[in-house]
Amino acid sequence: MSRGTRSGRPSEARTRLLGTATRIFYAEGIHSVGVDRIIEEAQVTRATLYRHFTGKEELVLAYLDQADQGMRAQITGARAPDAAPEDDVRAVARAIADGIRSPGFRGCAFLNAVAEYPDPDHPVHRAVLAHRQWFLETVTELLGRAGIEPADAAGRHFVMLRDGAMAAGCLFDPELVCETFLHGVESLLTGGAAASRA
Amino acid sequence: MSRGTRSGRPSEARTRLLGTATRIFYAEGIHSVGVDRIIEEAQVTRATLYRHFTGKEELVLAYLDQADQGMRAQITGARAPDAAPEDDVRAVARAIADGIRSPGFRGCAFLNAVAEYPDPDHPVHRAVLAHRQWFLETVTELLGRAGIEPADAAGRHFVMLRDGAMAAGCLFDPELVCETFLHGVESLLTGGAAASRA
């Protein structure tokens, strides 16, 4: 999918371009930033952009693809090979909470993107759907391994909590959001016996 | 706030304008639709738009204000004066679920809007925050009346489920989303004893 340099790997200008696009798209949205902003901050010329990408849309898709890969790495990194399955779920939840608490958090890149691309047939919209499908399946499998039944309902519940936490994380107090989220995940794991903590 | 006709109420052109803007903004986003589209579909002229609104931004604010009023009406309408407090919560949840299931549902107008206006100082962003604050307080009060303690934590939990449901409602199967949401609300009300239904 990524058409880098003919001879070998990424190309420095392309890396700078994609990195800058990622930072700006995530922080400010997609439709509201023009290619001029991106090429300026990436310190490349207009021609360089269009040598590596067919247009802005492909840049957006590359941005989401990078975010997708980052999240996959984050999740596989959070799982411990010899831990209890429930602890893998907790680790994933903790990783999500850490992201929400981190400075510069601006919500879920995919939920933000899909808000700007409502058309279900649009490539960007489809990329979001594909990512979410993978995430749901991954979480469901993790919960099933942890013995939570029915696993698919639990997976949907987990994703719903996550979506709500990601959406509210940059609109409310992130600490309270994370507390609520982790609490919800815990009661999902223990079957609702975690209503003790404030 | 609404500067309608000098002599009396709304003015028909203004109503058409706001209705069209509401429909298009909700269905397609804000930045990606221009004023030309709106004045064309509202069948008014350019001058008429700028006679009733100072610019596009004020039109966006009016759109969100209308959505806010609609939701307030929906919630006060869902509450029954002589019902048990928990049933008021259930009624609100059911109203939300009905919205998600309805055709043309495209997520939460406020979450969608704030994804396009990340700047916390922007009037549109602030309008979203104000709406969400009202909603959180309203739900928290309802839950407190129902005897759910601590009410503020329960309110945040409810809002988190709602946000997740609204976000996923137009990306997954709405039926499953609603089922998951209502199930989550029920277990919030009964203290986690609602893990029986599939």
Next chain:
DNA sequence: TCTGAGGGAGAACGTTCGGTCTCCTTCGAT
């Protein structure tokens, strides 16, 4: 040594953007 891709610099393309303007008509209230 040559060749061709990568990249810089920048002009230019046509389109759309949000917004302002003038001119004319309708119509209700004073």
Next chain:
DNA sequence: ATCGAAGGAGACCGAACGTTCTCCCTCAGA
């Protein structure tokens, strides 16, 4: 009867949009 707001029709503005183009330089691989 008249005055002024509401509205239609449409020209117009400068700016930004995404995109394509030419020209030149550099540098690594064949």
